[in-house]
Amino acid sequence: MSKAVRAVALVLGALWTAPNTVIGLLGGVAGLACGAQVHWRPRDLALVFDRWPWGPGGAITFGNVILHTGDALDVVCSTYAQRAAPCADPDIVLADHERAHVFQYMALGPLFLPLYLLCGGVSVRNRFERAADRYAMTGRGWWPWP
Template sequence: MGACWTLPNTLLGLLLGVACLPFGARLQWRSRELALAFRRMPWPGPGGALTLGNVILYTSDELNTPCLTYAHRAGQRQEQPISLADHERAHVYQFMLLGPLFLPVYLLCGGVSVRNPFERSADRYAQSGRGWWPS
């Protein structure tokens, strides 16, 4: 049911990923994340990822790579690196629950920042395997 509910977001992610195939992006199915993944996305800047529904777009060759939590990057505390795959999986679950409401709610909660409870809960899930929903 969640995959159908978030289909508009998934289609947006697919459009973005397919548009980048001629520029080096590569598509793969990630069963653990319940998502299609486009690796080697050609956007500028250091490594990173963006999840849209059941699509994960990321710049590196491997999704299961270490990354820093939002709190660590913001200098709020020292934390061990987490798995980018685990962090993005939490966002897939969040999208599947909120469907087309996710993006507006996410933006109202602070967008891409340490203040956003969706990002903090994705970090918590990547650290512990629990708590992908904001508490």
């Protein structure tokens, strides 16, 4: 894919998921008042709010925004399958997992959240989470349907 075509695809994807990005921005801005820190991560195509003060820990993505409760997104973590039961999956980097969700949002736009919830929400059974883990392990396969 040429650089020009890729650039157009990224802009269209960002516009398509803009309603989701607004949700993330609202949450992120609210977190700033409680100590969150914001920065742009070009590789992840996302505005990241580190030290986001709410939630059980980890990260959640809304469009091109990642809300992260830790100090840095480049941390090693377990896959959903590892948390569900002993398995042979290697650990992953959280940033890679969340980048897959950014790609999913950019492809599906406003359809992402309803489809994600219909597939089980935050769960090892959710095809979106399995695809994000696969992408984090291999660098390929962020699309949730084979």
